[in-house]
Amino acid sequence: MSIDHGVPPAPATGRVALAELRATLGATPPDLAAVRELLGRVPDPLDLEAAGRLLHGARGRAALAGADLPRTTVALLGSSTLDALPPMITAAALRRGILPEVRMAGFNQWQLEIAAGAPELSTLRPRLVACLLDDAAVFDRVADPVDLDEVEARCVAFPAEVATWAAAARETLGGLTVLGTIPLSPLRSRRLVSYAARARLAAVWSRMNAELAGLAADLPSAVVLDFPDLAETAGGIFASDRMRHVAGHVYTPAYLLAYAEELSRVAAADLGRSAKCLVLDLDNTVWDGVVGDVGTAGLRVGGSYPGTAHTELQRLARDLSAQGVLLAVSSKNDDPVAVEALDTHPEMLLRSEHFVARRIDWEPKAGNVRAIAAELNLGSDAFVFVDDNPVERELMRRMAPEVATVELPDDPAGYAAALAARGDFLVLSLTDEDRDRTTLYRARTRRRQIEQQATSLEDHLAQLGSRLTVEPLTPMNAGRITQLFAKTNQFNLTGVRYGAAEVDRSGTNGAPTFFAARLSDRFGDHGLIAAIALGRAADGAWTVGNFVLSCRVFSRGVESTLLGLVLRSAAAAGAPGVTGTFRATDRNGRFAGLYPSLGFRPTAAAGEFRHDLARLPNLSPFIEITHESEVFRAG
Structure with a gap:
């Protein structure tokens, strides 16, 4: 069962979902599908952290002990306070259909833990070894933070230091190493009074992060997460000044949740749980208009808005297809009419040849998606469904809950962005x-x-x-x-x-x-x-x-x-x-x-x-x- 991570379809707040989660975990036997659905209704990072702690508790462990779900193990290291991350990772992975065991090294022990032979983590036998660093990992070895020659030398040396650490971590723990580029906190740059110095620091930091990102190609079994992607999802990066001083927090709960979600996607890719097929509706999804009413000539694709929004979705689907994602159609239409529109409209980017399977008829779409799955010899949990109609989306969730149904915004301008942000098709590398x-x-x-x-x-x-x-x-x-x-x-x-x-x-x-x-x-x-x-x-x-x-x-x-x-x-x-x-x-x-x-x-x-x-x-x-x-x- 795949749980949607877009706009929550149910009206319950996160707190109400938490209360229901407690009750569900206490049932005999617990309804794991309901547990995952409830987790999908918890959008707030602190509420999701609380949900993760429920899952870590005695009741949660008992409920999940016999769960028939793929499992993974995650070793977590970092340079700042990350206590909220293990429960967030647990909740985020579980609502993606993966049951993780997460173990964390001590505060700022990312280097010492590996140098000592990983006494806290080695018995876990982790599949993922994740290291989340902040800029203190760089500046803690800078004696004078306004001496840019010293700062630059440290930034130049740091990627090689991380590469050496990653090699040692792999030798000690095995598994897939998950690294990340590092955001520069405003207080680091704003202490500089010269615009020229600030620009130089920005350039030095960017080059360092480029080298860190390049480790994904240089190191075997390594993934590098780029912090701007996480920041875009989270809407910000750094914790408030008070939380930084009182609790030692560097990152906001929203940023940590974005990291936990991305780590759950890496876990899915590592376990081969990435989605494989994108199923698209046609009317008002692939194009603007109902082809049975307005004909091919009346459809709006390309040109001006809203046609440009539908073209953007088509372009995204075509780019996904070029990277191995199968495309299929499930549309309530007459097949000859719809195929004519696909193949003859001058602005159409997707043609019938781009789709490996079509179900263009008047049957329920859940049954059609399962029929496509049987035709392609794939599990229906490998499918992602995109439809502008909220009624069709709700029917898919109820009749085929294993299919990942994308919650689209009302405005088609956001269709492509909503699909791309989910990361359903992410893999570790392309072949x-x-x-x-x-x-x-x-x-x-x-x-x-x-x-x-x-x-x-x-x-x-x-x-x-x-x-x-x-x-x-x-x-x-x-x-x-x-x-x-x-x-x-x-x-x-x-x-x-x-x-x-x-x-x-x-x-x-x-x-x-x-x-x-x-x-x-x-x-x-x-x-x-x-x-x-x-x-x-x-x-x-x-x-x-x-x-x-x-x-x-x-x-x-x-x-x-x-x-x-x-x-x-x-x-x-x-x-x-x-x-x-x-x-x-x-x-x-x-x-x-x-x-x-x-x-x-x-x-x-x-x-x-x-x-x-x-x-x-x-x-x-x-x-x-x-x-x-x-x-x-x-x-």
Whole structure:
């Protein structure tokens, strides 16, 4: 279930929602969907902090103990008072559908904690290591803050200091490191009496922040959050002078909440929970006007307002599509009329070819979105729905609460900004497969047409002409391998999600060795569609730490072929066997019988299967192997 973070749809205030939250947490059993809905109705930062503390309390912990939600762990470090952040992160992540465990180092212990081997944080095994700094982290080592030569030297050296710290943090804790650029407080610059000095300080500070932002490209497994984005969301940055003196607060509660929300988006991206498909209404959303009433010529797109506002939304959707977001339509209209408008209006930026699926009819939109999800083989919780009609939005929330419904403002001038501000589609990095996703799904449609025309499954597979290539981990495919482990939910045999730090250590110090597989056919290249982690047990047997496969190549024999290749490689290497584990999740049940179907037998360990390599399964006759069949290795 995805909770909207726009204008709250319900009239209850945050305090009323808090009271209801207390009651809901005390129910037996607690209604977790209601908990998330109530959190979505708490807009005030201090109220959300209070909600997070409720979740941290005994009642909240008991209610969430058995929650069937993806989980993450967050280590939090900083240079100022951040006591409000852990409960804010908990509440923000939970309303996004993620259950976090947050642990914080002591006040201003960001450097000492890591230098000492992370005694407070190491047992957490964090997936995210977040460090929120303020300008004191820079100025605390400046003896004379009006000596700009000294200040500049410190600013020049600081990014390298942070990079060294981040490398040590990664070595000590692992996980994804989340850094940030640093705002300069007014009191730092206003103590300077020269306009020239203030300008110089501003330039020095900007260069330092540019270097900090560049660490995202320079450091493995690092994300850098830019403070102006957080400030825009929060409406300000710095705490009042009184709170700075009385409580040691540097940042406002609103700024901390903006940080917590952004961190929850990073957690979602790290867990592969980013949305994948944007579903757009047409009338008064993609364009101004009702095409059935005014015709194509009567629609307003481009030109002057309000047409420019709808063009802005179209441009945003087109830019999202170029970065791998699938576009779909759900509109109450007659399909030929709507498609004519899309393809013939001279100002239209989005054409019918931009959409991988359409449901243009008079059926309820919740059912249409779920039908699109089934067509694309995606979970409907990977969809974001945009419609100008508040009645349709409320129906979507009630009938398909797992779909993220965007609360649009009344004025279409704000449509694009409202959608962009949510960050539903944020990922850690883009791969070639992301950029080509729309093309891949169009090719999938052509494959489906061949499937419908085929007289049998064998006939269909033979016509596809599939070619499979296995490749070891390289700098070029490491990002996609990490992404596959993070984002794959259906064909994910163990649920283990290896992060970038683990993938980078492939085959060293006992870490698994990672491989990817690429599939192509007569319609084009699917890209990298599978990732496998192989290790070695004490007796020399190979172990499949996890095996994930993209949903777009199901039912083609790829999974059995890849495991068959693993078995052949293990036998050629003289291994005594291969073990694999299946751990059931809410998404992977259809593959519970994969290992037994290939001759693996259950062991005494729960969910574990072993193949003795005596009789190897046949490989699919419909898949051409484009490399040596014994390509895999373990350890």
